[in-house]
Amino acid sequence: MKLLKIGISGVRGIVGETITPHLVMDFASAFGTYCNSQKVLLARDTRLSGPMLHTAAISALLATGCDVLDLGICPAPVLQYMVKKLKAKGAISISAGHNDSNWNALTFINQHGTYLTEYQGEEILDLYHLGKFKKVASGNLGKIKPQKDYLDTYFKSLSQFLDTESIRKANFKIIIDPCNGGGAGIVDLFCQYLNCELIPVNNEQSGYFPHDPEPRPRNAKEVASIIQITEANVGFLLSSDVSRVSIVSEDGETLSEEYTFPLVADYYLKKKPGTVITNHCTSRMIEDAADCYNCHIVKTKVGQSYSVQSLVDEGAVMAGEGSGGVAIREFQPAFDGFLTMGIILEMMAVSNKKISKIAQQLPRYHIVKEKIYCPPVKAHSVVGEVKRLYPPQEVKVLDGIKVEKKDGWIHIRASATEPMIRIISESTSKEKAQERLEKVSNYISQQV
Amino acid sequence: MRKRLPLKISISGVRGVTGDSLTPQLSASFAQAFGSYLGRGKVIVGQDTRASGTMIKNAIFSGLLSVGCQPVNIDICPIPSILIFTKEKKAVGGIAVTASHNPKDWNGLKFINAKGLFLNHPQIEEFLDIYHQGDFSLVTVDHYRSLVSEKNPTNIHLNKLLNYLDVDLIRRKKFKVVADCCNGAGTVLMPQFLKNLGCQMTLINTTLDGAFAHHPEPLPENLNRLINMVKEKKADIGFVQDADADRLSIINEKGEPIGEELSLALAVKYILNKKPGAVVTNLSTTQAIDDISGEINVPVFRTKIGEINVVEEIINKKAVIGGEGNGGVILPEIHPCRDSFTAMGLILEYMASSGKSVSQLRQGIPKYYMIKDKIDATSDQAHHIIRELKKQYSGKEQISTLDGLKINFSQAWIHIRPSNTEPIIRLVAEAKNRKMVENLVESFKKEILEVMEWK
Numbered sequence: 001m002k003l004l005k006i007g008i009s010g011v012r013g014i015v016g017e018t019i020t021p022h023l024v025m026d027f028a029s030a031f032g033t034y035c036n037s038q039k040v041l042l043a044r045d046t047r048l049s050g051p052m053l054h055t056a057a058i059s060a061l062l063a064t065g066c067d068v069l070d071l072g073i074c075p076a077p078v079l080q081y082m083v084k085k086l087k088a089k090g091a092i093s094i095s096a097g098h099n100d101s102n103w104n105a106l107t108f109i110n111q112h113g114t115y116l117t118e119y120q121g122e123e124i125l126d127l128y129h130l131g132k133f134k135k136v137a138s139g140n141l142g143k144i145k146p147q148k149d150y151l152d153t154y155f156k157s158l159s160q161f162l163d164t165e166s167i168r169k170a171n172f173k174i175i176i177d178p179c180n181g182g183g184a185g186i187v188d189l190f191c192q193y194l195n196c197e198l199i200p201v202n203n204e205q206s207g208y209f210p211h212d213p214e215p216r217p218r219n220a221k222e223v224a225s226i227i228q229i230t231e232a233n234v235g236f237l238l239s240s241d242v243s244r245v246s247i248v249s250e251d252g253e254t255l256s257e258e259y260t261f262p263l264v265a266d267y268y269l270k271k272k273p274g275t276v277i278t279n280h281c282t283s284r285m286i287e288d289a290a291d292c293y294n295c296h297i298v299k300t301k302v303g304q305s306y307s308v309q310s311l312v313d314e315g316a317v318m319a320g321e322g323s324g325g326v327a328i329r330e331f332q333p334a335f336d337g338f339l340t341m342g343i344i345l346e347m348m349a350v351s352n353k354k355i356s357k358i359a360q361q362l363p364r365y366h367i368v369k370e371k372i373y374c375p376p377v378k379a380h381s382v383v384g385e386v387k388r389l390y391p392p393q394e395v396k397v398l399d400g401i402k403v404e405k406k407d408g409w410i411h412i413r414a415s416a417t418e419p420m421i422r423i424i425s426e427s428t429s430k431e432k433a434q435e436r437l438e439k440v441s442n443y444i445s446q447q448v
Numbered sequence: 449m450r451k452r453l454p455l456k457i458s459i460s461g462v463r464g465v466t467g468d469s470l471t472p473q474l475s476a477s478f479a480q481a482f483g484s485y486l487g488r489g490k491v492i493v494g495q496d497t498r499a500s501g502t503m504i505k506n507a508i509f510s511g512l513l514s515v516g517c518q519p520v521n522i523d524i525c526p527i528p529s530i531l532i533f534t535k536e537k538k539a540v541g542g543i544a545v546t547a548s549h550n551p552k553d554w555n556g557l558k559f560i561n562a563k564g565l566f567l568n569h570p571q572i573e574e575f576l577d578i579y580h581q582g583d584f585s586l587v588t589v590d591h592y593r594s595l596v597s598e599k600n601p602t603n604i605h606l607n608k609l610l611n612y613l614d615v616d617l618i619r620r621k622k623f624k625v626v627a628d629c630c631n632g633a634g635t636v637l638m639p640q641f642l643k644n645l646g647c648q649m650t651l652i653n654t655t656l657d658g659a660f661a662h663h664p665e666p667l668p669e670n671l672n673r674l675i676n677m678v679k680e681k682k683a684d685i686g687f688v689q690d691a692d693a694d695r696l697s698i699i700n701e702k703g704e705p706i707g708e709e710l711s712l713a714l715a716v717k718y719i720l721n722k723k724p725g726a727v728v729t730n731l732s733t734t735q736a737i738d739d740i741s742g743e744i745n746v747p748v749f750r751t752k753i754g755e756i757n758v759v760e761e762i763i764n765k766k767a768v769i770g771g772e773g774n775g776g777v778i779l780p781e782i783h784p785c786r787d788s789f790t791a792m793g794l795i796l797e798y799m800a801s802s803g804k805s806v807s808q809l810r811q812g813i814p815k816y817y818m819i820k821d822k823i824d825a826t827s828d829q830a831h832h833i834i835r836e837l838k839k840q841y842s843g844k845e846q847i848s849t850l851d852g853l854k855i856n857f858s859q860a861w862i863h864i865r866p867s868n869t870e871p872i873i874r875l876v877a878e879a880k881n882r883k884m885v886e887n888l889v890e891s892f893k894k895e896i897l898e899v900m901e902w903k
Contacts, residue, residue: 016586019512021476029472047590049513056510059472062503102589137467138500138553138658403895 001116005291005376008121009305012096012105012417015049019104027106028409031092031135032064037136037283038089041082041109041147042067042072045240046207049104053094057106057143061092065136068144071204075242077336078154080113086154095182095241098214098323099417101207101430114312114333115305131208135396144180151186154331155193157340161331162342163350170349172233176341177201177223179213181240183337188338190338194345197323199230213239215246216323225253230392233348234304242337243304244324247344247354258283258367259359261320262322264340267347268328274317280398281411281424282322288363301399303416308333321423322367365408367432368437371420374448379414379421382447384439386412410436412444452870459572459754462870463547463556466500471506479511479558480586481579482543488516488591491535492560494525494601496546496633499658500555500892504545504766508557509595515585518593524656526633526693527558528787530876534785536604546633546692552660557893563782566756582742605684605789608782610644612753612765613718613793614801618805619646622801624683626650626699630676631661634693634788638754641789645796649680660691663773671697671705679703685795685806687790694755696788697776698795700806709734711791715777716740716769725768728761730754731854732863732876733773740812753865759784773818817885818878823893825873829900830866833873836899839862849903860888 004018005011011027013019032040040061043352044050051071061068069086071079076093083091086297091109099105108116108124116124127133174196176187184205193197201222204208211219223235227248232287235248273293274414278286279302290297296315300306303323311319312333318324325335328343348355374382387395396402401415408427415422422438427433456462457467462478483491491512501524507807509519517540522533527544534542539684542560550556556664559567559575567575582776625647630636636655638832642649652673653661662670671688677700678686686699697708710759713736716727720740726742728749741748748763752758762770762780771777776786777794797892798809825833848854852873860879867874875892 015592016514016588018834020586021480021507022473025476042552051595052510052592053505056472056476056515059475059505059507059510062506063466063472089711136465138498138555141466142498144502260771303458311744408625408876409844 003072003419006125007416009115009303010104010105010107010313012099012188014102015052019049019053020050021056024053024106024111025060026131027064028057028060028092029064030127030316031090031108031266032061033127033134033358034065034337035064035066035089036067037140037142039069039086041069041079041086041088041091042073043071043076043091043093046073046180046184047096047104047240048207050094050207053104053106057092057094057229062142062144064134064142065140066142068142070144070146072146072148073182074150075186075337076107077242077332077334077338078151078318080109080334081154081332082150083109083111083113086328088146093241097241097243098212098239099164099207110396112312112333114308117309118191123303123404135420137217144323150407151189158331158338158342159193161339164196165196166349167342167345170345171195171197172348173197173199173231174345175201175227175230175232175235176203176238177220177236178203178238178242179209179211179240180204180206181238181242183238183242187271190341194342196345199232201226204415209289215239215244216245216257220246220248221250222252228252234344236341238337239324243335245337245340246324249333249352249359251356253356256325256360256367258285258322259362260324260340261322261326262289262362263347263358264288264326264343265318265320266292268318268343269295272317272330275314277307277314277316277319279307279321280400280402282320283365284365284409285362285365286320290322295338299398301395302413304335308335312320326405365426365428366433367424367426368378368433370437370441371418372423372441372448373419374414374421376414376446378448379419382444383412383414383421385447389440389443399416408433410440412440449630453722456869457576459569459756460566461556461558462819463554465553466555467553469479470500470504471572472503474509475557476511476711478579479508479543480515480584482541482559482575482587483512483515483517484583485575485578486517486540488587488822489518490520490537491528492520492522492537492539492542493540494522494544495528497631497658498547498552498633498691499522500553501545501658504518504557505556508543508545513592513595514587514792515534515760516531516587516591516593519595521595521597521798522710523597524636525601526605526637526789528694528785528789529602529637530788531560532605532783533601534560534561534610538562544692549690551663552658565759565785566762568756571884602640606640607636609641609789610780613645614797615645619799623647623685623799624681624687626652626663626674626677626681626683628652628671628686628688628781630689630691631657631659632653632689632691632693634689637693637718637789641792644806645793647796650677650683650793652677672698675698675705676792684799687792688787689774693788694775694786696791697775698806698874700810702807705735706806707818708802708808709736709818710810711775712773712777713737713740714798714809715779715794717773717792717812718794719779720744720746723768727767728765728767730772731773731848731851732757734816734818735878736814736816740881750848750850750865756785792900816878816880817882818876819885819889821875821889821893822867822872823865823875823896824871826871827866830873833896833899834864834866837895862892864892894895
């Protein structure tokens with residue numbers, strides 16, 4: 001089975017199997033056709049396959065008559081921010097985010113700097129499937145326009161949004177592990193702007209990933225092992241596109257990535273109450289945080305494209321997911337790891353509390369996650385079968401199967417990015433969360 | 449009449465039209481096939497100045513990376529410099545993005561082997577088999593190489609030229625030279641080259657934006673600005689290159705184009721004086737080459753049309769010089785490829801060592817009149833015409849059937865062959881006087897049209 005995932009936000013797969021120059025060119029040609037000879041931004045993370053996808057996308061965009069504003073190696077949130085600044089029609093982000101190093105992906109960004117809407121995504125897919133791409137004569141070909149100074153533009157704007165004065169005064173010492181991904185080298189600038197002393201881990205633009213570029217506790221061993229010795233105030237892990245963050249507290253505890261969003265929300269909603277967007281499989285911590293400030297929650301399907309679209313459509317203040325992605329509409333409608341780290345530093349500075357103490361204020365849930373390999377062609381039917389385990393009245397079909405109990409919930413869905421079925425179980429009781437997960441996991445393993 | 453198709457895949461590589469046949473996808477497929485053919489290693493990628501060069505080059509990078517090759521981007525670079533660089537840098541091969549003298553909307557890919565030569569017939573067949581089978585050796589990420597760029601890729605070529613030429617002799621003459629780079633790839637080397645030879649230079653058409661100042665073929669009708677400039681500057685000589693700088697034609701000190709056939713004839717005359725040896729040229733090149741070689745009794749070998757055919761014969765026969773009548777001079781001691789810089793160097797050295805002007809040197813070359821003409825013909829018409837004419841003339845006249853039909857009369861010759869890029873038959877004829885060659889071409893055109901009517 002060759003792995004390829006095509007969706008409204010873009011296309012991802014394994015390089016050399018499904019991700020080939022032709023696939024990239026066909027998608028970039030479809031996007032270039034959609035952008036109709038206007039400016040398109042392009043950026044990639046550090047993956048070794050990056051230059052192959054990058055050059056294929058450049059060629060295809062030029063052929064459709066689009067000028068390419070090339071940011072080179074650049075994190076997705078910076079790219080998304082620059083789309084509006086540079087008045088481009090859209091952007092392509094080349095990064096497989098949290099996926100393993102042999103994966104890569106194209107993500108399409110619209111003129112507002114957000115992931116495509118469902119309608120835009122469908123249009124790109126129609127163009128792709130039709131295969132009739134715009135072709136211009138040699139005099140009308142697009143040109144490559146390398147960009148400079150965009151990092152300063154972005155970080156200036158970010159530091160205006162944050163309470164930079166308070167953060168700068170706090171003289172934080174922080175550890176960041178960008179996993180040698182798209183944030184590598186750029187986190188240094190982030191720290192300069194916020195007057196933080198950086199202890200870098202895996203901060204080379206080498207594309208060699210020492211662990212999966214997914215910000216979560218099992219990948220946080222290096223940061224956790226040095227945080228007490230170095231007396232750092234906080235540690236952060238980033239995904240390779242810097243859209244997601246997980247936190248290591250100063251006492252060495254690796255916080256679940258589920259903490260990132262509620263922590264930011266608990267601080268930000270106090271300043272600016274309003275509707276909050278999340279998905280069906282994010283910890284109840286966010287609901288508790290929203291309740292505190294009488295904020296309404298809207299739930300969407302899993303994925304940045306759905307939650308950020310909802311953020312814009314609902315006029316919500318923030319959106320986020322249990323995977324560690326957070327967007328604040330007032331800054332930009334995109335999951336933004338720099339913004340997320342910035343807010344956490346701001347709350348530490350303003351409250352003058354340690355991150356471990358802030359985290360303790362959140363209600364404690366136990367959340368367990370498992371992913372089980374399942375061929376994509378079977379995934380949805382297997383998920384459907386899981387219904388049989390529960391009385392029909394308890395089952396809700398919400399982007400998969402969700403069963404809610406008083407003390408917690410369990411959610412089972414087919415991954416949109418990998419050939420996996422994802423199970424997430426949360427409860428106030430660790431044992432119950434684990435027991436419910438195992439029941440489903442055993443059942444699915446038999447089915448697959 | 450059927451028009452020229454917008455895509456041609458042949459011994460000379462791939463030619464197509466931007467915005468039509470020559471897409472990123474097509475370019476990437478060829479790069480993948482070529483990378484699979486070469487095996488993993490460094491592949492040099494250069495281009496002429498055409499506007500579509502960047503688009504096609506990036507597609508090639510992507511294709512090469514996907515099969516585990518390391519593309520080395522040398523950007524805009526004369527064709528001979530690309531060939532020499534490929535060999536000297538020990539790359540596994542190279543790709544030149546150029547459509548030579550074709551109009552600006554055309555572009556193409558030419559494929560180079562590890563010796564810095566364009567692929568020959570068997571090689572191109574092997575490689576096209578891989579392309580057609582579509583069985584590319586895609587690699588996993590562990591085998592991905594990086595994309596690198598090289599600054600000053602023309603230096604190796606320049607040093608070879610300067611080592612070969614009698615630089616001091618040329619420098620002492622302080623020649624006044626006007627050169628027309630046709631806004632082509634020659635622009636990146638011309639100033640350094642002429643400066644090193646101590647020339648006072650005036651350069652025209654030296655922008656790199658792909659807007660050719662005139663049709664990129666160095667024919668007299670494309671050269672008005674250069675002619676005026678030679679007169680105005682009272683220059684010793686005028687040079688004009690084609691878009692990828694492999695071919696040259698020359699303007700004399702009076703501002704008269706001496707005809708692109710003379711570029712090779714002058715170079716052959718000079719080289720044979722210095723170093724007698726075999727000469728190789730194609731069937732359509734001037735008889736003057738045979739006359740010059742005949743004076744000192746060295747053999748001339750004639751080949752089919754196509755640079756690689758001449759190059760291979762030069763290597764096989766260990767010739768001292770060779771080339772084509774279209775202004776392509778090949779000096780194997782520098783590199784077995786057409787090279788306008790070699791041609792310029794030889795002419796300047798010839799002028800310096802003889803103390804003669806271009807028009808005086810031209811006097812030393814036997815005078816012929818040549819006509820190049822064409823007739824529209826589909827492929828089966830062309831086949832039929834050549835077959836009928838062969839029947840007609842075999843036994844009666846001295847003929848060669850190596851490439852179409854060449855008939856050698858006592859005072860003249862005519863070469864008739866189907867083009868391998870367009871649905872036409874090409875006629876090239878040469879005679880001692882103008883009237884004779886005009887009559888020859890007219891009578892053959894009439895005969896060809898009659899043969900076409902029989903069918």
